[in-house]
Structures are given as C-alpha cells and as structure tokens.
Amino acid sequence: MRTEIASLGEFGLIDHLTEGIKLENESSKYGVGDDAAVLSYPSEKQVLVTTDLLMEGVHFDLTYVPLKHLGYKSAVVNFSDIYAMNGTPRQITVSLGLSKRFSVEDMDELYSGIRLACQQYNVDIVGGDTTSSLTGLAISITCIGDADKDKVVYRNGAKDTDLICVSGDLGAAYMGLQLLEREKVVLQGDKDVQPDFSGKEYLLERQLKPEARKDIIEKLAAANIIPTSMMDISDGLSSELMHICKQSNTGCRVYEEHIPIDYQTAVMAEEFNMNLTTCALNGGEDYELLFTVSIADHEKISQMEGVRLIGHITKPELGCALITRDGQEFELKAQGWNPLKEDK
Secondary structure, eight states: OBBGGGGGHEEEEEEEHHHHHOOSTTEEEEOTBBBBEEEEOTTTTTEEEEEEOOOOOOOOTHHHOOOOHHHHHHHHHHHHHHHHTOEEEEEEEEEEEEEEBBBBBHHHHHHHHHHHHEEEEEEEEEEEEEEEEEOOOOOEEEEEEETTTTTTTOOGGGOOOOOOESOOOHHHHHHHHHHHHHHHHHHOOOTTTOOOOTTTTHHHHHHHHHOOOHHHHHHHHTTOOOOSEEEEEEEHHHHHHHHHHHHHEEEEEEEEGGGGHHHHHHHHHOOOOOOOOHHHHHOOOOOEEEEEEEEEGGHHTOTTTEEEEEEEEEEEGOOEEOOOOOSSSEEOOOOSOTOOOOOO
C-alpha cells in the first residue's frame, strides 16, 4: 500500500511522524506542536548546538541504503559531534526535503530509524520541518546538547608532548562503502545476481549503521580524564588530525603500526588492491573519537579498553608526519572526504 504525502499535507505528515513522542530529558520543557520548542538548561551547563545536512546523491545512495538505516545514521552523526565536545546530546530537530517519489510509508521507515537512535541515546525529538524537494531527499538535523562549563573540549587545546588517541578502529566504514558500490555496479549489469556480503557484515554495519562513542566519553569521565582537544572522525583521521594541529598551532607524529584496523578491513583492502593505511587515514565516516591527552594521563589512557595511543603532538615547526613501520617519515596530508572540492 502506498499513501501519497500530499494526502496528509505538511502538518498532517508532521503530526503523523511525531505521534506518540515522549520527552525524556529534564531540559526539554515543550517539544513538537508549537511555533518553537522550549528548552531550559541549568546555569552551570554550556549549551552545545550542531547541524548536519545530508543530500541524496552526495551523502547517500538509496540504491543500497535502507531508509531506516539512513534515519538512524543521520541522527547518530549529530550525536557524535556533541560527544566530540565532551558533551551529552539532549534534543534534535528534524527537517526533511521530499520529492514526489516518496510515500508516507517511506517516511515512516526513515523516522523509525531516527526514533530508534533517539531511544538508544536518550535524545528527544522536539521539532522540525518538511518541504518539497526537486532533487531527491534532503535531511537536516540539528542537535542540542550540554556539557559542564569547565569540561567542554575544543579542537584547539592540543599541546606539545600530548598523546594522540583514537577509539575503535579505522577504515571499516570506507571499505563498507567500496563493497556496496561494487555490488551496485554488479547488480546494474545483472538484476538476477544476489549480492554476497557473507563475512563482511562488520564493514556494512560501520557504513550503514554507525554508532556514536558515548561509551568512550563515559570512560574518560570515570577515569577523570579531560582531553586537551577532541574531534569525531567524519572525514578521515589525517584530515581531522590536521584540523587539531592547525587550530592548536602544533605538529604531530603518528605511527603507522599503532593505527587500529579491523581484520575484515584488511581483507577487503587486499581484495580491492587498496593501500590499507591510506584507507585508515583518509577513508572517513568512522565516527570514532580522535583526542589528545596530557602525557601525565599516559598510564590511565593506555589501560582504557577501546582506545589506542597512535602518536604524540609536537612543536609546530616539526610539521605533521606519519612514521611508517620501517621508520620512514612522510608528511601527513588532509585527503579526507570533501563534498565541496572540485574534481580535477
């Protein structure tokens, strides 16, 4: 069954999609249903706000991305930005641009993913908007969160001798994307061929359903560690590290042998004849946390499960470099994903 969005209208669709939403956070005073949401944060908190815009054909391909997964991911990438400031996400607003090819049932699928992400991370949906689109699906989510005033972490606080740390593993989301793109091409050539993803489930999950690293923020707090700088890895390790070094006016040394890479990522890179380290440095969409800590926290951070120490911060005149397994030094370059970069 297909229900045309036009049969509900804009406000009918919003009512339909947000039906039954309950507010869980104390700071959410009033949500969907008025001209604006009402939020109230205690005076000892800093309010954090982030926005991500996802465009069909640029950020996602509905040939192989299920709408529920897309909804989940579009919410989680915003939560990740708040965690990267050492904060806690509390509310989101969801705005959608919809073309006529989408039905109410399609939007139910998309919203089920968004609502699931909000349930998992205890975040309230407090508003949004819908409009028509001539260029496919557009999703804009704004996330509001909070952090203690003395615990907000910026990109610009890294200092000489600080340790560079990363959560999880890198490159898996990028290899998942390569796998999906390959199977898409195969399917276009032969509609009867079924894609074979056996043994590669982890790569697909990292691409289609990433998670924000709330657990790492909780572990850092439990260990009484406040990072000196932090970012989430959306565009690639190399690119994000360059951001930290530029804004902190420092250099860095990253050691290839310490970059965490999953076995499935390594197998897939070999299958695609790709350089594994390059995939980990430049792949992007890992949504892991990249952060620096004082050398005084070395013992605590080295014992933290799920965190790898991959290098250290240097003086700015030493530049940013990768130290290979055989001891060679190469300049780090920001070759991560950039949607506004013109193809040469």
